[in-house]
Amino acid sequence: MEAVKGENLVFSEVDEILEKYQNERTPLLAVLQDVSRKWGYLPRDVMGYVAKKLDVPSAQVWGAATFYSFFETEPVGQYMVRVCKSAPCHVLGAVNVLGTLQRELGIQVGDTSRDGKFTLQATSCLGVCGVAPAMMVNDITYGNLTEERIREVLALYE
Amino acid sequence: MFYRAHVLIEMTSNSIHLGASQVKERLEREIAQAGLSNEVKVLETGPLGRGVPSPFLMIYPDNIMYAPVTVSEVREIVSEHLLKGRPVERLIVSETAPALKEGYFRPSPLAKEKRVVLRNSGLIDPGSIEDYIAQDGYQALGKVLSMSRQEAINIVKDSGLVGRGGAGFPTGLKLEFTMKAPGEEKYVVCNADEGEQGTFKDRLILEGDPHSIVEAMAICGYAVGAGEGYIYIRAEYPESIRAVEKAIESATDTGLLGDGILGADFSFQVKIRQGAGAYICGEETSLLESIEGKRGEPRIKPPYPPQAGLWGKPTAINNVETLANIPPIILNGADWYKSIGTPTCPGTKVFTLTGNVNMLGLIEVPMGITLRELLYDVGGGIRGGRQMKVVQTGGPSGGTMTPDMLDVPMAFDTLAQFNSALGSGALTVVDDTHCIVDVVKNFCEFFLHESCGKCTPCRIGNKRIVEILDRMQRGRGRPGDLDLLRILGENMKTTSFCGLGQAAPNPLMKCLDYFQEEFEKHVTEHLCDCQVCEMKPKRKEVGV
Amino acid sequence: MAKVAAEVNRKDEQENVATLYLDGREIQVPASSSVLEACKSAGIHIPTLCHMDGLTPYGGCRICVVEIEGQPTLAAACVTPVREGMKIQTSSKKVREARKANLELLLSNHPLDCQLCDRNQFCELQDLAYELGVRKIRFEGEQQHHEVDISSPSVKRDLDRCILCGRCIRTCSEIQSVFAIDFANRGFESYISPSLGLPLGESVCINCGQCIHACPTGALSEVEHVEKVWDALNDPEKTVVLQTAPAIRVSIGEPFGMPQGTISTGKMVAALRRLGFDYIFDTNFSADLTIIEEGTEFITRLTQGGVLPLITSCSPGWIKFMEHFYPELMENVSTCKSPQQMLGAVVKTYFAQKIGVEAKDIVMASIMPCTAKKYECQRDEMRASGYQDVDYTLTTREAARMLREKGINLAEMPEEDFDEPLGLSTGAAAVFGATGGVMEAALRTVYEKVTGETLPKLDFMDVRGMDGVKEAIVDVKGTPVRVAVAHGLGNARTLLDTVRAGEVTYHFIEIMACPGGCIGGGGQPIPTNLDIRMKRIEAIYNVDKSFPVRKSHENPAIQKLYEDFLGEPNGEKAHHLLHTHYSCREKM
Ligand SMILES: Cc1cc2nc3c(=O)[nH]c(=O)nc-3n(C[C@H](O)[C@H](O)[C@H](O)COP(=O)(O)O)c2cc1C
Ligand code: SF4
Ligand code: SF4
Numbered sequence A: 001m002e003a004v005k006g007e008n009l010v011f012s013e014v015d016e017i018l019e020k021y022q023n024e025r026t027p028l029l030a031v032l033q034d035v036s037r038k039w040g041y042l043p044r045d046v047m048g049y050v051a052k053k054l055d056v057p058s059a060q061v062w063g064a065a066t067f068y069s070f071f072e073t074e075p076v077g078q079y080m081v082r083v084c085k086s087a088p089c090h091v092l093g094a095v096n097v098l099g100t101l102q103r104e105l106g107i108q109v110g111d112t113s114r115d116g117k118f119t120l121q122a123t124s125c126l127g128v129c130g131v132a133p134a135m136m137v138n139d140i141t142y143g144n145l146t147e148e149r150i151r152e153v154l155a156l157y158e
Numbered sequence B: 001m002f003y004r005a006h007v008l009i010e011m012t013s014n015s016i017h018l019g020a021s022q023v024k025e026r027l028e029r030e031i032a033q034a035g036l037s038n039e040v041k042v043l044e045t046g047p048l049g050r051g052v053p054s055p056f057l058m059i060y061p062d063n064i065m066y067a068p069v070t071v072s073e074v075r076e077i078v079s080e081h082l083l084k085g086r087p088v089e090r091l092i093v094s095e096t097a098p099a100l101k102e103g104y105f106r107p108s109p110l111a112k113e114k115r116v117v118l119r120n121s122g123l124i125d126p127g128s129i130e131d132y133i134a135q136d137g138y139q140a141l142g143k144v145l146s147m148s149r150q151e152a153i154n155i156v157k158d159s160g161l162v163g164r165g166g167a168g169f170p171t172g173l174k175l176e177f178t179m180k181a182p183g184e185e186k187y188v189v190c191n192a193d194e195g196e197q198g199t200f201k202d203r204l205i206l207e208g209d210p211h212s213i214v215e216a217m218a219i220c221g222y223a224v225g226a227g228e229g230y231i232y233i234r235a236e237y238p239e240s241i242r243a244v245e246k247a248i249e250s251a252t253d254t255g256l257l258g259d260g261i262l263g264a265d266f267s268f269q270v271k272i273r274q275g276a277g278a279y280i281c282g283e284e285t286s287l288l289e290s291i292e293g294k295r296g297e298p299r300i301k302p303p304y305p306p307q308a309g310l311w312g313k314p315t316a317i318n319n320v321e322t323l324a325n326i327p328p329i330i331l332n333g334a335d336w337y338k339s340i341g342t343p344t345c346p347g348t349k350v351f352t353l354t355g356n357v358n359m360l361g362l363i364e365v366p367m368g369i370t371l372r373e374l375l376y377d378v379g380g381g382i383r384g385g386r387q388m389k390v391v392q393t394g395g396p397s398g399g400t401m402t403p404d405m406l407d408v409p410m411a412f413d414t415l416a417q418f419n420s421a422l423g424s425g426a427l428t429v430v431d432d433t434h435c436i437v438d439v440v441k442n443f444c445e446f447f448l449h450e451s452c453g454k455c456t457p458c459r460i461g462n463k464r465i466v467e468i469l470d471r472m473q474r475g476r477g478r479p480g481d482l483d484l485l486r487i488l489g490e491n492m493k494t495t496s497f498c499g500l501g502q503a504a505p506n507p508l509m510k511c512l513d514y515f516q517e518e519f520e521k522h523v524t525e526h527l528c529d530c531q532v533c534e535m536k537p538k539r540k541e542v543g544v
Numbered sequence C: 001m002a003k004v005a006a007e008v009n010r011k012d013e014q015e016n017v018a019t020l021y022l023d024g025r026e027i028q029v030p031a032s033s034s035v036l037e038a039c040k041s042a043g044i045h046i047p048t049l050c051h052m053d054g055l056t057p058y059g060g061c062r063i064c065v066v067e068i069e070g071q072p073t074l075a076a077a078c079v080t081p082v083r084e085g086m087k088i089q090t091s092s093k094k095v096r097e098a099r100k101a102n103l104e105l106l107l108s109n110h111p112l113d114c115q116l117c118d119r120n121q122f123c124e125l126q127d128l129a130y131e132l133g134v135r136k137i138r139f140e141g142e143q144q145h146h147e148v149d150i151s152s153p154s155v156k157r158d159l160d161r162c163i164l165c166g167r168c169i170r171t172c173s174e175i176q177s178v179f180a181i182d183f184a185n186r187g188f189e190s191y192i193s194p195s196l197g198l199p200l201g202e203s204v205c206i207n208c209g210q211c212i213h214a215c216p217t218g219a220l221s222e223v224e225h226v227e228k229v230w231d232a233l234n235d236p237e238k239t240v241v242l243q244t245a246p247a248i249r250v251s252i253g254e255p256f257g258m259p260q261g262t263i264s265t266g267k268m269v270a271a272l273r274r275l276g277f278d279y280i281f282d283t284n285f286s287a288d289l290t291i292i293e294e295g296t297e298f299i300t301r302l303t304q305g306g307v308l309p310l311i312t313s314c315s316p317g318w319i320k321f322m323e324h325f326y327p328e329l330m331e332n333v334s335t336c337k338s339p340q341q342m343l344g345a346v347v348k349t350y351f352a353q354k355i356g357v358e359a360k361d362i363v364m365a366s367i368m369p370c371t372a373k374k375y376e377c378q379r380d381e382m383r384a385s386g387y388q389d390v391d392y393t394l395t396t397r398e399a400a401r402m403l404r405e406k407g408i409n410l411a412e413m414p415e416e417d418f419d420e421p422l423g424l425s426t427g428a429a430a431v432f433g434a435t436g437g438v439m440e441a442a443l444r445t446v447y448e449k450v451t452g453e454t455l456p457k458l459d460f461m462d463v464r465g466m467d468g469v470k471e472a473i474v475d476v477k478g479t480p481v482r483v484a485v486a487h488g489l490g491n492a493r494t495l496l497d498t499v500r501a502g503e504v505t506y507h508f509i510e511i512m513a514c515p516g517g518c519i520g521g522g523g524q525p526i527p528t529n530l531d532i533r534m535k536r537i538e539a540i541y542n543v544d545k546s547f548p549v550r551k552s553h554e555n556p557a558i559q560k561l562y563e564d565f566l567g568e569p570n571g572e573k574a575h576h577l578l579h580t581h582y583s584c585r586e587k588m
């Protein structure tokens, strides 16, 4: 376990997650979601462990893990910033939002800031186009973004 | 207990981060301090849509809304309005949407509004099953339990309800196929993946009135003979997930889900499954794959889900908005439903207005409203007094509408006659400051990002289309590029495996026709009149 | 969805035949056919890429599209069921243009360097470009790039050549039930990935190479030992010894244009000798040896009480499968090395002594139908002489490549014989190459050893043929011996699960990893399909029939080997040289 220390500890935490879904028929995604919430990404060994426990071939676990854009297979920043780049946000200035974030965080799309705090990603419509342009920081959505508001929001996480 | 006034505070994903929790906390404290705890009740509610700034406070029975509300303003609202009965005029509406005040208080421009699926949204506390029941909630479920399956389905069939998820298939028929399909084990699935860009109606329904969906799923479960329902909610909607979780919990506690519901021989439970960021999982068979823990790649059809769906069992999959229609249809009858909308396309439709209009938001109106009414009466017109260039309906997989189509009635059948489509009911308005190449490329990039990669035309075709549009924007367009785009688009439309690839080139193909000159100018003259594209100077001009 | 109605109604009709109009021609087909099957039965060729007989239809490549009247989009013939009255255009302008466009799209994400590609001239993608008359690729653009994966001892993956047809995945899961690979990522970035994104060498892949046969392009091939063998041949210090597997002689003619199912033993030996090998021996010799050892092991377990059923061990693909997925059956698996390894061990000890050369100066090469044997020869347990029993394993394809490079046309060779003494074999050894063969060879010996009587009929028809799982009960002088044979690991899994569940009891089980047995091995010429497998099997039984001696224990060279060197079957020396052990592996 290179990224997460204390193998037994980790696996007992995974066991807890697995137990939660023990009565579900095909819980793989739900389990991966919980793992991802816990570690911010899907550590490879944990995926291997989950594969074994759920009796799902690990190639299929990897296939699912890499299919969904909310799953990361490498460690990411503490805060995942996802900027909507779909049309309704785009025509109201999504490019500026991305530009501002890149400037403020000093990173490009797809990168993680050096202090490990922020990862910046572009994503598809977040379903809050009524307050476009919008972005998500971890689980929380922010709309009506302007340069100023972006700075305010980022300040919440400093 | 009787309350003199109800204060509804918006608790949604967006409002919470704009301070709604703090506002609520302060509100409750101020009310207590003012000694109004027995007179005024604070309720949480879902979003209202229609561009109301968050968070808002709605005070009943006065029908007065404050928006947006900050913590520092709460004391004044309590002491002036609730204690002394003097509304704080200054705070009543936001300056950012001046038309809203009129819109909200004077019903005339919104005379067309007709709430069926949003009947409770913003009016009740979505976290309270009592509130829902007080609005006749779960009566429809009680009613179907006294009918035969076929009788229940007949009501839906007769109502003429068609699916609101985009495809427009008759809902009653789908239920009937599922009911008649052989097999003991059957499922009901609610499609709450809502990934179509510009669409957020399902979120508002789930956050504002989750019980309506739980009830509708139970009704469908009874009708098709299913014991279990799954609601697949996209991960981008944590508030919706919480709202539905809570609704399932209280419905189960109340005996409206679980074993022997309302004393009938019917058991039903609802489970939530979350998406993980994949638009294709809105496609019904991909969604099933995803519930089954797999990559969300679409399945080969036939068999269709009513024949073989979740875990190979007959499954009825319905969109959130479709389901929200079902309890009122059951309660009020098919004739009532058919009296709304157009004769060939009954009912209401929730439209989400996005892009370059003055008021973003959503409205539920009867089918048959025109684009003009939606843009100008509801949306308050194009921002900055600009002209509409193009409106994309239902996200890119819907239709593309140009100004000459402003007066076409918006319904599934009428739009089809104009070679357009209603799709999910999203309207993405693009004004004339935007370069069509740029806008189209943005649509295509969405599909490039969301293609599952199973089939050649969509996996590689999208990539090539975006590359060509990209080089056009950089002033590197080549003669023949427009032909290439048409060939690629046509090929994707006719040979893609699923609806995503088949619909992906729609905006491109339509816009190539409507805006041919603008495209050509990019290619032949390397000119972008809107000056959006960063054209590199042509080589021979360098140093001249 | 509008089709749902039609679909639901359709099931009521329960018609067994459907009438269709293919390019205006009326034909009748079984109602359960796909459009592709219907076209095939009418003699109409529809090009395909992602479709492969025997695998679940996929519908991804969109090459097989046809036009169906009343349908706005084109339909993929491979995944579209026929419907009564369907009117289909199979090669209209629209259809041809769509096929070409999709092929061009595939080629736009493909390195166009056939000259450098493993599959040059044997490539379905190349053939298709020719067939559809592609002259230029209109849609060029960015291409996906991946490092070539040579982590596996057996299978090389060059994903730049992959067209994502998924045939490898379906083969690995549906035929082999190994599930070593799957799609990963999505959209333009999709690629084929082994377990957890690790290189193939770190996955549960059992090296059978069946995915290579499934692959229509050069994305999958064997890890080559060709250069190493050339180096050995050019090294004057080395004595280079070659062995050729039972299944090679019925397939190696194919790359030289000989008809499928041609027996080319003599020509093969002559051709290989011209490559410069010092000795050419026959793996069939050690196949006979295997029968003596394994037969003895079986008789001991049967008569003195040991773990039963005994399961054969000569397929290294199966061995790795067992180590991953059925470690609890480890005790059941014979400890015999495979014939390849036995011969290597004998060459580097007995034969080395005989010719007075030290084992370190012998290079033992083999030509195998098999990619798993490249892995097997590298296993740590396989070093009986202190050196690797077998140094390099060439596939049939690599052998053909070496011959071609040296300008040797096998088809035009005279007939020559293997070298003595490890070149003599029996008909029993020959049948090793086909599914059921090891069982049949073993039964011939076991019967006579146990009963002391001559077997009345040598052919055990029950264990022959392409059925996935075959069973037989052999009356060994009043004792009914129950045997079973499975080929393809999916079938093996089915069989073993019934054994594990205690539903049936057998005495002896043969398992071959590859469908059809080694004649269908992952190293065999391309193409290898059901039809070709059956032709090779037929040839194998003809080889058997052509031998005067058809029982392993009657092979005089084997008898002499025991007398001169090994001592007793299953004796101490035999154990040291010819037997091995297994270990448990991660089941992921
Ligand atoms: C690419 C694609 C995406 C889709 N996304 C959604 C979606 O987000 N929500 C939805 O309800 N239906 C979506 N659909 C339509 C569904 O496949 C299906 O038709 C619908 O859920 C059926 O419900 P309805 O009959 O109530 O509309 C999508 C279809 C396609 C092809
Ligand atoms: S059209 Fe093909 S690649 Fe695109 S989403 Fe559908 S199946 Fe996947
Ligand atoms: S070049 Fe200008 S006119 Fe053309 S599409 Fe781009 S922005 Fe519009």
Ligand code: SF4
Binding pocket: C110, C111, C112, C113, C114, C115, C117, C118, C119, C120, C121, C123, C124, C125, C126, C161, C217, C218, C219
């Ligand atoms: S895979 Fe086929 S088409 Fe591609 S380079 Fe190799 S031989 Fe040519």
Ligand code: SF4
Binding pocket: C115
């Ligand atoms: S076939 Fe054409 S491309 Fe290939 S080597 Fe010959 S000349 Fe070159």
Ligand code: SF4
Binding pocket: C155, C168, C171, C172, C176, C178, C179, C180, C181, C204, C205, C206, C207, C208, C209, C210, C211, C212
């Ligand atoms: S070699 Fe066999 S086990 Fe390995 S990936 Fe290919 S088919 Fe699967």
Ligand code: SF4
Binding pocket: C161, C162, C163, C164, C165, C166, C167, C168, C169, C192, C211, C214, C215, C216, C217, C219, C220
């Ligand atoms: S490796 Fe070969 S068989 Fe597998 S998907 Fe790629 S082209 Fe198809």
Ligand code: SF4
Binding pocket: C207, C208, C314, C315, C316, C317, C318, C369, C370, C371, C372, C373, C512, C513, C514, C517, C518, C519, C520, C521, C522, C523
């Ligand atoms: S069946 Fe034959 S070719 Fe296949 S893995 Fe086993 S030994 Fe190799």
Ligand code: FES
Binding pocket: A084, A085, A086, A087, A088, A089, A090, A124, A125, A126, A127, A128, A129, A132, A133, A134, B197, B198, B199
């Ligand atoms: S387009 Fe950005 S949230 Fe919908």
Ligand code: FES
Binding pocket: C047, C048, C049, C050, C051, C058, C059, C060, C061, C062, C063, C064, C065, C076, C077, C078, C079
């Ligand atoms: S062969 Fe039919 S889609 Fe590939």
Ligand code: FES
Binding pocket: C245, C246, C247, C283, C314, C315, C338, C339, C340, C369, C432, C433, C518
């Ligand atoms: S060829 Fe040797 S065992 Fe198959």
